Each structure stands twice: as structure tokens, then as C-alpha cells.
Amino acid sequence: MSGSVTQTTDGSVATVVIENEGRLNALSLPMWRQLRQAFEGLSHDRDTVRCIVLRGAGEAFASGADIAEFERERYDIESARAYGKAIHPALVAISNCPHPVIAMIHGPCVGGGLEIASRADIRIAGEGARFGVPVNRLGLVVAYAELKALLDIVGPSVALEMLLEGKIVGAKDAASMRLVNRVVPDAKLENEVYETAKRISEGAPLAARWHKKFVRRLLEPKPLREDELDESFDCFGTEDFKIGYRAFLEKKKPQFKGR
Amino acid sequence: MSGSVTQTTDGSVATVVIENEGRLNALSLPMWRQLRQAFEGLSHDRDTVRCIVLRGAGEAFASGADIAEFERERYDIESARAYGKAIHPALVAISNCPHPVIAMIHGPCVGGGLEIASRADIRIAGEGARFGVPVNRLGLVVAYAELKALLDIVGPSVALEMLLEGKIVGAKDAASMRLVNRVVPDAKLENEVYETAKRISEGAPLAARWHKKFVRRLLEPKPLREDELDESFDCFGTEDFKIGYRAFLEKKKPQFKGR
Amino acid sequence: MSGSVTQTTDGSVATVVIENEGRLNALSLPMWRQLRQAFEGLSHDRDTVRCIVLRGAGEAFASGADIAEFERERYDIESARAYGKAIHPALVAISNCPHPVIAMIHGPCVGGGLEIASRADIRIAGEGARFGVPVNRLGLVVAYAELKALLDIVGPSVALEMLLEGKIVGAKDAASMRLVNRVVPDAKLENEVYETAKRISEGAPLAARWHKKFVRRLLEPKPLREDELDESFDCFGTEDFKIGYRAFLEKKKPQFKGR
Numbered sequence: 001m002s003g004s005v006t007q008t009t010d011g012s013v014a015t016v017v018i019e020n021e022g023r024l025n026a027l028s029l030p031m032w033r034q035l036r037q038a039f040e041g042l043s044h045d046r047d048t049v050r051c052i053v054l055r056g057a058g059e060a061f062a063s064g065a066d067i068a069e070f071e072r073e074r075y076d077i078e079s080a081r082a083y084g085k086a087i088h089p090a091l092v093a094i095s096n097c098p099h100p101v102i103a104m105i106h107g108p109c110v111g112g113g114l115e116i117a118s119r120a121d122i123r124i125a126g127e128g129a130r131f132g133v134p135v136n137r138l139g140l141v142v143a144y145a146e147l148k149a150l151l152d153i154v155g156p157s158v159a160l161e162m163l164l165e166g167k168i169v170g171a172k173d174a175a176s177m178r179l180v181n182r183v184v185p186d187a188k189l190e191n192e193v194y195e196t197a198k199r200i201s202e203g204a205p206l207a208a209r210w211h212k213k214f215v216r217r218l219l220e221p222k223p224l225r226e227d228e229l230d231e232s233f234d235c236f237g238t239e240d241f242k243i244g245y246r247a248f249l250e251k252k253k254p255q256f257k258g259r
Numbered sequence: 260m261s262g263s264v265t266q267t268t269d270g271s272v273a274t275v276v277i278e279n280e281g282r283l284n285a286l287s288l289p290m291w292r293q294l295r296q297a298f299e300g301l302s303h304d305r306d307t308v309r310c311i312v313l314r315g316a317g318e319a320f321a322s323g324a325d326i327a328e329f330e331r332e333r334y335d336i337e338s339a340r341a342y343g344k345a346i347h348p349a350l351v352a353i354s355n356c357p358h359p360v361i362a363m364i365h366g367p368c369v370g371g372g373l374e375i376a377s378r379a380d381i382r383i384a385g386e387g388a389r390f391g392v393p394v395n396r397l398g399l400v401v402a403y404a405e406l407k408a409l410l411d412i413v414g415p416s417v418a419l420e421m422l423l424e425g426k427i428v429g430a431k432d433a434a435s436m437r438l439v440n441r442v443v444p445d446a447k448l449e450n451e452v453y454e455t456a457k458r459i460s461e462g463a464p465l466a467a468r469w470h471k472k473f474v475r476r477l478l479e480p481k482p483l484r485e486d487e488l489d490e491s492f493d494c495f496g497t498e499d500f501k502i503g504y505r506a507f508l509e510k511k512k513p514q515f516k517g518r
Numbered sequence: 519m520s521g522s523v524t525q526t527t528d529g530s531v532a533t534v535v536i537e538n539e540g541r542l543n544a545l546s547l548p549m550w551r552q553l554r555q556a557f558e559g560l561s562h563d564r565d566t567v568r569c570i571v572l573r574g575a576g577e578a579f580a581s582g583a584d585i586a587e588f589e590r591e592r593y594d595i596e597s598a599r600a601y602g603k604a605i606h607p608a609l610v611a612i613s614n615c616p617h618p619v620i621a622m623i624h625g626p627c628v629g630g631g632l633e634i635a636s637r638a639d640i641r642i643a644g645e646g647a648r649f650g651v652p653v654n655r656l657g658l659v660v661a662y663a664e665l666k667a668l669l670d671i672v673g674p675s676v677a678l679e680m681l682l683e684g685k686i687v688g689a690k691d692a693a694s695m696r697l698v699n700r701v702v703p704d705a706k707l708e709n710e711v712y713e714t715a716k717r718i719s720e721g722a723p724l725a726a727r728w729h730k731k732f733v734r735r736l737l738e739p740k741p742l743r744e745d746e747l748d749e750s751f752d753c754f755g756t757e758d759f760k761i762g763y764r765a766f767l768e769k770k771k772p773q774f775k776g777r
Contacts, residue, residue, distance in 0.1 A: 067763075067766060067767075070763060074754065075754070076754055076755060077751050077752060077754045077755040079754070080751045080754035081748075081751045084750070084751060100419070100423045121415075121416075121419040121420075121423060122416065122419060122420050122423065122424075123416065135725060136718075136721030136722050136725045136726060136729075137721060137722070137762060137765075137766070137772060138722070138725075138759065138762040138763060138766060139722035139724065139725055139753060139756060139758035139759040139760075139761060139762035139763070139772070139774060140722075140725060140753050140754070140759060140762070141725050141728040141729060141732070141750060141752075141753040142729065142732070142750075143747075143750035143751075144732055144735075144736065144742055144746065144747050144749075144750055145747070147729075147732050147733065147736060148736050151733065151736055151737075152414070152415055153414065153415065153416050155414075155670070155671065155673075155696070156639075156670055156671065156733050156734075156737060157639075157640065157641065157671050157696065157699055158699070159733055160618070160639040160640060160729065160730065160733055161639075161640050161699050163726075163729040163733075164618045164639060164640065164718050164721070164726050164729060164730070165640075165714060165717050165718055165721075166717070166721050167717075178414070178416065181416055181417070181420050196424060199424050199425070199426075200395075200423050200424055203395030203396060203423070203424075203425050204395050204396070204397070204398035204399075206398065207394060207395045207397075207398055207399060207400050208395060208422075208423050210400040211395075211400060211401065211406075211419065211422040211423060212419065212423070214400070214401070214403055214406050215406065215410065215415050215418055215419055215422075216415075217403075218403065218406060218407050218410055219410075219415060221480040221739040221740070221741065222480070222741065223480060223481065224403055228403065229402075229403050229404070230340075231403075232343070232400060232401075232402035232403055233336050233339045233340045233343060233402075234336060234400075235398060235399050235400040236333065236334075236335055236336045236338070236339035236399070237335060237336040238398060240398035241397065241398040241399060242398075243398060244396060244397040244398035244399070245326075245329060245397060245398070247396075248326060248396070248397060249326075254396060254397075254398070256398060359678070359682045380675075380678040380679075380682060381675065381678060381679050381682065381683075382675065411673070411674055412673065412674065412675050414673075437673070437675065440675055440676070440679050455683060458683050458684070458685075459654075459682050459683055462654030462655060462682070462683075462684050463654050463655070463656070463657035463658075465657065466653060466654045466656075466657055466658060466659050467654060467681075467682050469659040470654075470659060470660065470665075470678065470681040470682060471678065471682070473659070473660070473662055473665050474665065474669065474674050474677055474678055474681075475674075476662075477662065477665060477666050477669055478669075478674060480739040481739070482739060482740070483662055487662065488661075488662050488663070489599075490662075491602070491659060491660075491661035491662055492595050492598045492599045492602060492661075493595060493659075494657060494658050494659040495592065495593070495594055495595045495597070495598035495658070496594060496595040497657055499657035500656065500657040500658060501657075502657060503655060503656040503657035503658070504585075504588060504656060504657070506655075507585060507655070507656060513655060513656075513657070515657065
């Protein structure tokens with residue numbers, strides 16, 4: 001049993017579930033590939049999907065790469081590089097997904113699990129969630145791209161504190177470290193996340209995708225080109241702007257079409 | 260009645276007021292132009308002005324671009340681009356103003372109002388202030404430059420949370436999101452802001468301008484040139500340094516001249 | 519009496535002490551040079567040292583450059599530039615030191631003292647610590663490189679608030695400004711810091727150095743080269759990875775060798 005990453009869709013909200021029973025949803029190599037496929041598939045669906053919830057099954061978010069696999073898959077520099085070629089694109093697929101992604105975090109969110117959560121746009125945690133990247137106990141290092149995703153969220157002081165000490169912190173500390181956007185009681189987590197997804201889905205989908213794209217772009221150091229800057233005005237040519245503007249004037253709730 | 264942006268000066272502290280009565284200080288096109296003129300004018304006055312307070316009249320800071328104007332001014336890509344050519348320089352004029360700028364925020368500070376506040380150096384809010392950029396309900400997008408100003412302050416997680424959810428948050432949440440530097444009771448806001456302005460004005464004006472200039476420069480991704488790095492030492496050639504140093508030795512309060 | 523910077527080593531934890539009795543550990547020119555030498559020396563020792571604690575003697579962390587020296591050493595642009603050539607490499611030596619550095623902060627940590635603390639990887643403060651850079655009262659400016667170190671930690675709003683107002687803040691405010699990672703009662707500070715140093719020392723030393731190196735590198739705006747990205751996999755070729763992996767499987771505490 002090597003676990004699986006599955007997806008379901010309910011209206012405009014898709015849910016991606018990481019599951020590896022009895023292993024705190026540790027990710028096997030096939031699961032990393034499925035994670036990539038799930039997000040790449042959802043990325044192509046611009047008609048139905050308006051928000052994605054990313055979560056773990058059972059009592060955890062995800063506990064990272066499956067260390068039991070290391071002997072076979074990740075035992076030296078070459079094999080680790082090959083393994084990295086499966087992990088990295090899965091994480092990039094989350095970042096590059098045009099749809100807003102909410103990480104719904106309960107229980108352990110550690111190692112690769114935290115790398116996954118770092119790629120979401122919004123992180124909402126239950127009070128019992130736990131966070132950390134204790135790879136210093138394995139003699140391992142978070143790769144540059146994954147480290148950048150963490151650094152963009154929490155800054156250098158917190159990132160180094162977590163990595164150098166290898167500490168596991170609770171949800172309340174994670175919130176004050178800015179690892180998560182907000183913390184709610186475990187029993188209310190699912191409701192809070194899906195209410196947030198609903199709120200996002202009711203907004204204009206193209207505006208959401210542009211905002212996500214623009215924020216990601218600004219996190220890259222290279223200067224913006226003129227044609228990129230000009231894209232800021234394209235929203236005024238959409239049907240959704242006309243819908244939103246009319247609804248505003250009529251004090252009604254807009255029904256956006258995503259075009 | 261399309262509102263106005265006016266300014267007054269009391270000693271070394273200038274105040275710029277955004278006013279559009281009955282419209283929560285929504286900014287009309289003429290008001291964006293006046294906002295630009297106010298800051299460009301104050302930027303040239305390096306003798307008198309040492310600090311600028313930017314505030315709204317009545318019960319609001321500012322509620323953004325005046326949506327009532329959209330039908331005439333901002334109805335498609337071309338007209339929006341032209342409108343952007345009025346808004347953007349006003350915001351840049353605040354960022355590029357050599358003097359320290361404090362945003363005094365009471366009541367709504369939303370949409371373009373928050374874009375304006377993001378350009379200030381220090382944001383102080385009353386407890387009743389409210390913040391948000393709910394343009395996802397209009398199908399609109401915050402342009403790159405304005406998004407960067409927000410991102411520099413709050414980082415990607417909070418920026419995306421605000422933009423994707425389109426939520427309006429209170430002053431306390433805004434402080435924990437780092438949108439504002441501090442929150443005080445509404446009745447004490449004016450006093451807190453002008454006390455801060457006084458404290459800033461009593462410091463060396465050239466040091467304040469260099470600090471502001473250096474921080475803004477470091478937020479741009481391009482590497483620093485040698486001559487820029489060397490500017491760090493110019494302060495040692497100023498009369499104010501001699502004044503400050505002597506006052507320090509004599510345990511007196513320095514009276515800086517700004518040269 | 520011009521003070522001194524000294525160092526001791528206890529097992530894998532080195533301690534660097536800033537001392538200038540009766541002057542709140544203000545740093546004289548010889549002390550800046552000693553600070554540089556201490557960190558450059560420790561940087562070369564990759565066999566014994568796994569963590570460095572940087573602290574002040576007596577009742578302060580450090581109160582910055584010794585202003586009493588200014589008349590002789592820093593009285594105009596040229597002399598200040600020469601003085602900068604002593605200060606800056608000391609600060610760079612802390613940043614570039616491959617070992618994790620914890621700043622243990624009690625009492626005043628102001629001006630150059632805060633510039634020093636900003637170069638550490640983790641900052642832990644006692645409740646009585648005080649922070650600020652009140653150079654606006656002297657007519658002086660924090661140089662670009664030192665400002666960048668502060669900005670990387672606290673962001674532009676807090677940096678400008680500190681510099682423009684010249685305020686001195688307590689430990690609790692410093693924590694909410696993210697100037698320090700955590701605050702403990704003064705009486706527990708030493709214990710907290712050395713427990714943290716122990717925790718760091720027990721992790722894989724090479725992983726710690728890579729993490730520190732990677733975080734520092736990501737704070738520079740220039741894009742990563744392919745060979746830099748590839749360094750992320752080198753850890754899988756180390757003896758420490760084998761040690762860590764075996765210890766994980768055997769549920770034992772790993773004894774890393776640093777190679």
C-alpha cells in the first residue's frame with residue numbers, strides 16, 4: 001500500500017486529498033506524481049473550477065516524503081536528484097495552478113508536507129496542527145526552490161529558526177510565525193475552509209487568477225516588462241467586469257462567468 | 260461636487276486631506292490629480308516641511324476610486340489605461356516624496372484608499388478603521404505597481420488572503436496582518452499621529468530623507484551601484500551631523516537645520 | 519580602556535562576548551576589528567564549532583559604535599568612509615560565518631548593536647532588552663548594507679518606523695515587530711539560548727551550514743545558477759545523511775560527524 005492522491009469536485013470547488021493510511025499521509029513517489037497530475041489537470045479546467053482545497057485524509061495533513069522509500073529511491077546524490085525531479089514539479093504545479101489554493105491543515109504538517117502547504121495561497125489550520133521541517137536530524141537540506149517558498153511566507157529569521165533547531169511548533173506559534181493565515185478549533189476547520197472557498201468562488205474568477213499570477217510574479221526578482229505591466233488593464237475588457245459593475249450599481253450580488 | 264485634496268502646513272508638519280463628502284472620500288479623477296500635485300509640491304519644499312500627515316476628512320480615510328465615475332472614465336481597456344495614467348503617478352508621488360509620510364487612518368480605508376495608505380511610510384489606525392480591497396466583487400485587478408506596494412508591507416500570504424477573499428478586516432486584524440504599524444483608540448488617533456509627526460520632525464531631516472530613500476531603493480530588485488553605496492557616508496559631511504554630535508556631547512536636544 | 523571582543527568554546531558551542539565596561543559595550547574601532555577576527559577565525563574551524571552564541575558582557579548586548587571616538591575617527595565623509603571599512607567587514611563576517619549564530623540579547627541593543635544582532639540567524643531576548651537605532655538624533659544614516667540586514671528581518675514599515683521616529687522599544691514590542699524570534703524572562707535567557715545552541719549542535723552540522731547559506735543566498739536579488747540549484751542534492755552524498763537515516767530507522771539519536 002503506497003497511498004494515493006485523489007480529487008473530487010463539488011460545484012466550483014475542487015478538493016485534492018493526500019492519503020497514506022497508517023503513515024500520516026507520507027508521500028511515496030507515485031503520490032508525488034499523482035499530486036502533480038491532480039494540479040496540472042485542475043489547471044486546465046478553467047470553466048468549472050474556481051478554488052481548490054488541498055488536504056490530508058484522516059488525522060494528518062502530510063508528513064513529507066516517505067522515509068521508508070529512501071533506501072530504494074534516495075540513497076545517494078544521483079538517485080536524490082532523480083527523486084527531486086518527481087517532487088519539484090508537483091510543488092511547482094501547486095504554485096503555478098491558476099486557481100486559488102487553500103491548504104486545510106490538521107494534525108502533522110511536516111517536512112515535505114510543509115513544503116506542499118507552503119505552495120498554497122492561503123493556509124488555514126486547526127488548533128491541533130503541528131509544523132516543522134526537522135531534516136537536520138536526517139542530515140538533509142531543503143532545496144533552494146522549496147526554501148524560497150517558505151522564505152516568501154515567513155522571512156529569514158523564522159525559516160532559519162525552524163531549520164536550524166528542527167523544532168516542531170503548534171498552530172498558535174505557527175500563526176505568530178505567519179506560517180498560517182489563521183487558526184480555528186479543529187472541529188470548525190472544515191467549515192471554515194469551505195466557507196472561505198465559497199467566498200473565493202463567488203468572486204470574479206479571472207480577477208482571482210490575475211491576482212495570484214501577479215503576486216507570484218512579484219516574488220521573482222527579475223524586473224517587470226512593459227507588456228506584463230500592461231496586463232493590469234485587461235480586466236476592464238472582460239464580461240465579468242461588466243457583470244460586477246452592473247451588480248454594484250444595482251446593489252445585487254454578481255454572478256460571474258469567468259470570461 | 261467631485262471632492263478635493265487640500266493641504267495645510269503647521270510649522271514643519273504638512274497635512275494632506277482627502278475629502279469627498281457623502282462618498283466616504285472616494286477619489287474622483289480631479290482628486291487623484293490634486294493628490295499628485297499636493298505631494299509633488301511638498302516634495303519640492305525641503306526647507307519647511309519635515310513630515311506629512313495624510314488623512315481623510317470626516318468619518319473615513321478613503322474608499323478608493325469613485326465607482327460612479329467608471330461609466331464615463333473607466334469602461335474598457337483603453338479608458339482604464341488612461342485613467343491609470345492619472346492614478347499611478349499620484350501613488351508614486353507619495354512613495355517618492357522625500358519627506359516621511361504618516362497615514363492617519365480612521366473609518367474605511369478600502370480599495371484605492373488602501374493603495375494610497377500603502378504608499379505611506381508609517382500607518383497608524385484608529386480602532387474603528389476598516390481595511391480591504393474587495394475588487395474581486397467588481398471583476399477588477401490591482402495593478403502590479405500597487406500590488407507591489409501592498410506586498411512589500413504584508414507579504415504574499417496576507418495579500419492573497421485579502422485579494423482572493425475580498426474580505427474587509429478591522430484595525431486589530433490589520434495590525435496582526437502588519438497592514439498598520441499600530442492601532443490606538445479612535446479618540447486618541449489624531450493626537451498619536453501628530454505626536455509621531457512631531458517626533459519625526461525633531462530628528463535630522465536629511466537623515467529621515469536618506470533613510471526613506473534607502474529603504475525604497477532596497478525594495479527594488481536591481482543591485483546597488485558603487486556610487487549609491489557610497490552615499491551612505493554623505494551624512495558625515497552635513498551641518499546637521501555636527502549639530503547632532505555636539506548636542507549629544509552636551510546632553511542637549513539638537514536643533515537641526517536640514518543641511 | 520577601549521573594550522574587547524573575546525571568545526571561548528565549550529564543546530561544539532563557541533561564545534563571542536562584546537565587552538566595554540561602563541560604556542554599555544559600545545564598540546571602539548579595535549573592538550570592531552576583533553569582532554571580525556573572532557568570526558573569521560570561527561568560520562575556519564569546521565571540525566569543532568557547530569553553533570556560536572554572540573552576546574554582551576554585563577548588563578547590555580551592545581550600544582553601538584562608541585560615539586566618544588567620533589571626534590578622532592569619524593568626523594567627516596572621508597574618515598567615516600575609512601571607519602566604515604572597519605565596521606562593515608565585521609558585520610559581513612557574522613552574516614557569512616558558516617555556523618549558526620544566535621544573538622543572546624539582554625539590556626540595550628541599539629544602533630550598531632542592533633546592526634550586529636541583525637546579522638545573527640536567530641535572536642533571543644530577555645524581557646528587559648531594549649531596541650532602537652536613534653541615529654536621527656545624531657544626524658546620521660544607517661548604511662545600505664546594514665539597512666538591508668534589518669529590512670530582511672522586519673520589512674519596510676517597521677524599519678522606517680524605527681528609523682524615522684528614532685524610538686527605543688522593549689522586548690515585547692520587538693517580538694511583535696519580528697526584531698527577535700522570542701522573548702524569555704531575563705533570568706532564563708542564558709539557559710534558553712544555550713539549550714537552543716545545544717539543540718542546533720545536535721543536528722547535522724553540514725545541513726545547518728547549507729540551510730544558512732541557502733537562506734542568505736535567497737535574500738540576494740540575483741537569479742540562482744544551475745550549479746547552485748544542484749547543490750541542494752549534495753547532502754545525499756554525505757556520511758551524516760547515512761548516519762541520520764540509520765538513526766531514524768533504528769529510532770536512535772544520531773551522532774553526526776559533520777562530513
